[in-house]
Amino acid sequence: MEQGGLVNPFPSAHERLANGAIGEPVIDWEERYRRTVIAGDTVSTAFVVASIGNFFGARDAANWHEKWVILAFGTELLVLGALAMGRAWAPAVLGQGAEEFRRLGRSLFTAAVVLALGGIAFTSRNIKLWIFVAIPAIAIVTMTVRYLLRLRLHRQRKEGQCLRPVLAAGSPATLRDLITRARKSPHLGWRVDAVCTTDGLGFDGDRLEGVPVVGRLTDVADHVRRDGYRVVAVTPDPHWSPDRLQRLAWNLEGSDAEMVVAPVLMEVAGPRLHVDAVLGIPLLRVSMPAFTGGRRVVKAVVDRMGAAILLLLFAPLMLLVGLLVLLDSRGGAFYRQRRVGKDGREFTILKFRTMVAGADRARAGLVHRNEGAGLLFKLRRDPRVTRVGAVLRRYSIDELPQLFNVLTGSMSLVGPRPPLPEESAAYGPDIRRRLLVKPGLTGLWQISGRSDLPWEEAVRLDLRYVEDWSLALDTVILWKTLRAVVYGQGAY
Known part of the structure; x- marks a missing residue:
């Protein structure tokens, strides 16, 4: 544990086990979290149907036991059954990413369809209530409960708890990238405890970015079985031929480890990435990005309806802000x-004024103080910003007029x-x-740090x-935008 008098801040799973610091088995907290999610879904559904x-059964008390109890109990069973069949409780998707909410939404939609078919079959006059009121209400409550559980899990992971010990195996360059990403995003639940390389060495001898190099690529399965790693992350390296990867998968059978292989196309994920078997060979199929089609029509409709609703809700606030400015x-x-929009077409963006009159002309004298990354011009303490403007920028209130741009079609809510x-x-x-797509009022850039991000990272997020655009990703971004606005991270 000590090297040159210093305590190693990145002990391996084997070292932590030997020193009695590894705590409860990882599988325990994973199963406990899964049971908590199931209990949350069950209680949420029961609360909504009850x-x-x-509320509605009181109007028809005479037939309560004949009608409402049966419908309520049947809806509860149907929803829980749809969640189970839709694998909405699979441990691999719980606690991170949009896939958890995508499966939840898909399962509830399936439940609504079955309810509709059941209503037609049994000629029930009350079935519309459960389809158009109960199911949407269940979706709102269950998604809120899951999000709160996820926030709690992410807080624990930032404190070093509820993490999956990872053994990574590949080339030193790709391993270093994986270690950096895992440390930067602890909420994803990966803790790289050890690595294996071709020659058993890293850039720093027996360590790579502070993580111990415990062996060669041929020793991966032995280390997993001895030290109890939960994830084996395989990164690109010439050593990994199809035969060797298959042999590694076979050797890991019977252990608790999940094998994860990083493809060469690191930035392509989500709905565009599929696995197909062609002539008995597993191939990654990358579909073309969806810039048109039915989902884009749905997005356009949601954009304009959402902008109209938000403008009505924020009208009093916008009137007050305008007067203060x-x-x-x-x-x-x-x-x-x-500004430049889709396909390079220019449009006029609207914002509340946050700077003094003539601020654009004064920019030339401030270029030497630019703190923005890449092509961006930003100053943390811009002398042109007014007192009211500083508050508006802090909480992104100055961007509310862009809802008019969304309503007219030059922008999107997310992009x-x-x-x-x-x-x-x-x-x-x-x-x-x-x-290639419309710019957005919010996006991955805004919820990931905004002006604090390096230029390369901001570009990577936009690309x-x-x-990888999807309706589920848009929903997650809109949800996270609220927290980003409240905390004001990177807004100046």
Whole structure:
């Protein structure tokens, strides 16, 4: 545990076990969390059906036991059965990513369809209530409960609890990237405890980014069985031929370890990535990004309806903010600026004015103080920002008028950040892929740190959204945007 008088901050699972610090087996907290999710879904569903039954059943008390109890109990069983059949409780998807909510939504939709068919078969006059009221209410409550459970799990993981010990095996360069990503995102639940390389060495001798190198790639299965790693992460290396990967999978059978193989296409994931068996050979099939089609129509409808609803809800706040902007400094309440949208078409973006009049002309004298990454111009303490403007920027209130841009179709609720014309003109061919979709009021960039992000990371997030877009991802981003706005991370 000590090297040169210093305590090793990254002990392996074997070292922690030997020193009595490894705690309860990982499988225990995973199963406990799964049981908690199942209990949450069960109680949430029961609460919704009981509430609806009590409210509407009281109007028809004479037939309560004949009708409402049967429908309520049947709905409960149907929903829980759909969740089980839809693998919405699979440990692999619980606690991270959009797949958990995608499976939850798909299962509840299936339950609604079965309810509808049952209502037609039994000519029930009350079935519409359960389809159009009960199921949506169950979706809202269960998703909220799951999100709260996920927040608690993520807090525990940031404290070093509820993590899966990982043995990574591959080339030193790809292993270093994996270790960096795992440490940067502890909420994903991976803790790289040890690595194996081709020659059993890392960049720092017997260590790689502080993680001990415990052996060669041929020793992976032995280390897993001896030290009890939960995940075996295989990263690219010339050593990994199909035969060797298959042999490793066979050797891991019977252990608690999950084998995860990183494909060469590291940034392609989500709904575009499929596994097919062609001539008996497992192949990764990467489908084309969906820039048109039915899902895009649904997204456009949701964008405009959502923008209209939000404008009605925020109308009093926007009126108050407009008055405060006018009283704080000379100039209009709104700021108009040309931005680049889908397919490179320019449009005028609307914001509440947060700077003094003539701020654009004063920018030239501040270029030498630029703190923005890449092509962005940002100052943490910009002298042009007004007192009211600083508060508006802190909580992203200045961006509310962009709902008009969403309503008119030049922007979307979720998408890449809308660039300035001069930024767009400097884009290379790869970065110009950001312009294949409408820019968004919010996006991966906003919920991941905004102006605090390095330029390369901001571009990577935008390109990831373009490549892996889905309605489920949009839903997750909108949900996380609320927390990002409240904390104001990277907003200045």
